[in-house]
Amino acid sequence: MPGQSVKMLGTPQSLNNLSRRSMLIGMAVSGVALLASCGQGSGKVAANIAPDGKLEDRVNIYSWGDYDDPELLSDFKKKFGTIVQADAYGSNEEMIAKLAASRGTSGYDLIVPTGLMIPQMVEHRLIQELDHSLIPNLDTLDGNFTDQYFDPGNRYSVCKAWGTTGFVYDKVRHTGSYTSWSDFLDLAATEASGRTAVLEDAWEVTSIALGHLGENMNTEDAAVLRDARNLIVNDLAPHIRAYVGNAATAMSQGSFSLMQAFNGDARQGILDADDPDRWEFVFPTPSANLWMDNWCIATGAQHPDAAHKFIDWIIAEDQALVECDYIGYPTGSKVFLDTSVEEEFDLPELIFPTQEVLDRLTASEFKGMEARTNILTDAQARSGV
Incomplete structure (x- = not known):
């Protein structure tokens, strides 16, 4: 915005002139009212990690519909022996209602809120802090997609995808x-x-x-x-x-x-x-409008190690390319800084807006x-x- 110096979303090109941006898909006033009814808390939920560090046998995801390549979910099970169960919601409002009503017993481990919702979800203890030691692939993310205004230091979130x-x-x-x-x-x-x-x-x-x-x-x-x-x-x-x-x-x-x-x-x-x-x-x-969706771990997640492992695995460069091709939106991976990567996709011009588009x-x-x-x-x- 005018007069503000901010860092936000990007493409494989430079993003020096792009203002910070997020969007609430399907979010209505009732969603904010619902958050207000969740009760107050300290705003901090400690990372819930299994004491023995052993990966659990499943991870439950609550996300936007058809938002991950099913083959990747199968690959995760083959590689780690962990079943991925995915349920879908149609709006941030629907997701928040489910988490707020369950008070930490929703049964979901991973959720995918739009960025602007994250501060309110932290305040009302709907998501928990991440253990960065369990997500070494954070280093594979483009800096344009980390340390966002809605979550400085990525304490609670990791970029999943962005679009316009x-x-x-x-x-x-x-x-x-x-x-x-x-x-x-x-x-x-x-x-x-x-x-x-x-x-x-x-x-x-x-x-x-x-x-x-x-x-x-x-x-x-x-x-x-x-x-x-x-x-x-x-x-x-x-x-x-x-x-x-x-x-x-x-x-x-x-x-x-x-x-x-x-x-x-x-x-x-x-x-x-x-x-x-x-x-x-x-x-x-x-x-x-430009928006950014994010991986977060729900408060009370029953499979916290599997949730961390899934985030770490899905954001790695190989999986980022597959995800982008399937959902049609770039992830925050550094792999997309290489403009030659665009040649691997059908209709790349729809996935990667030009800098001229981003600037406006x-x-x-x-x-x-x-x-x-x-x-x-x-x-x-x-x-x-």
């Missing part, structure tokens, strides 16, 4: 040139009316309007947010067919021609499409969330979906 937001469109149906959020709004209201999908995410949907207006995406200005509401609810919502969590799923349905999307999801949808060449992904101007991204401060949540709720009502 834009839109994908059907080039056969829409033959113009589209580069901005203004283009997205115009297209949705005309050629793509009734064939448009946006993310079911209050922050992201509101950001479409703020980008069009040229406003700071962190604004709390009531007048600006009213203008954003007017654009989303009155101008965009009547043309929206669906609010989705994953554009890849929407693309496979064949009833959409314009979709707001996370870059990795768009890449997966394009790769899975019958005719991939008909789809184009846009990193829109003037700005968009905005840091999310999670301000004015109540207004944004109301905008999404009103838009969904107006769309009738």
Whole structure:
């Protein structure tokens, strides 16, 4: 942000000009209220390590859906004799609700919150400190992805993946040139009316309007947010067919021609499409959101050594390459500093935004969330979906 010197997410290129950035996928005001109801604590939970240091026979992961290569999970079992059980959630809110309700007895060892949630989760004792001596592969991480503002020193978290937001469109149906959020709004209201999908995410949907207006995406200005509401609810919502969590799923349905999307999801949808060449992904101007998800160990984890071992193994360079190819998002590994690595991937331009794109991204401060949540709720009502 202006006037701030910060270190944040990156690509294989230099990140000297990139501001700090994180995003709350699916996070609503109720998620913050839920955290507030968890009770106060010291904010510090000591690392829970098995006294004999022996690796347990299983590790339970609670993460975003389809967020790890199943073959890697099988490989971990083959290598260490530890079964990996993975359950999925659809939002930070859902994950936090589960942990808060269980009070340390959720049965989950590893969770994957978005960065901005970590300070609150530490405060309310939902995650525990990491034992860095059990994660020597921390040395394999790119410094742009360590020591983040939300977790100085990586006491509680390790970067899993990062990505950004834009839109994908059907080039056969829409033959113009589209580069901005203004283009997205115009297209949705005309050629793509009734064939448009946006993310079911209050922050992201509101950001479409703020980008069009040229406003700071962190604004709390009531007048600006009213203008954003007017654009989303009155101008965009009547043309929206669906609010989705994953554009890849929407693309496979064949009833959409314009979709707001996370870059990795768009890449997966394009790769899975019958005719991939008909789809184009846009990193829109003037700005968009960048997020970072993180490996954390839940308070009360029953398999702490296996959890540490899994983190250490999954972030190593060989596994980082496989993970990136499967999920479509880079991890924080130094392996991606070698730009020749991009040649190993299909559609690498969707995985690795250029420095020009990174330089224009905005840091999310999670301000004015109540207004944004109301905008999404009103838009969904107006769309009738």
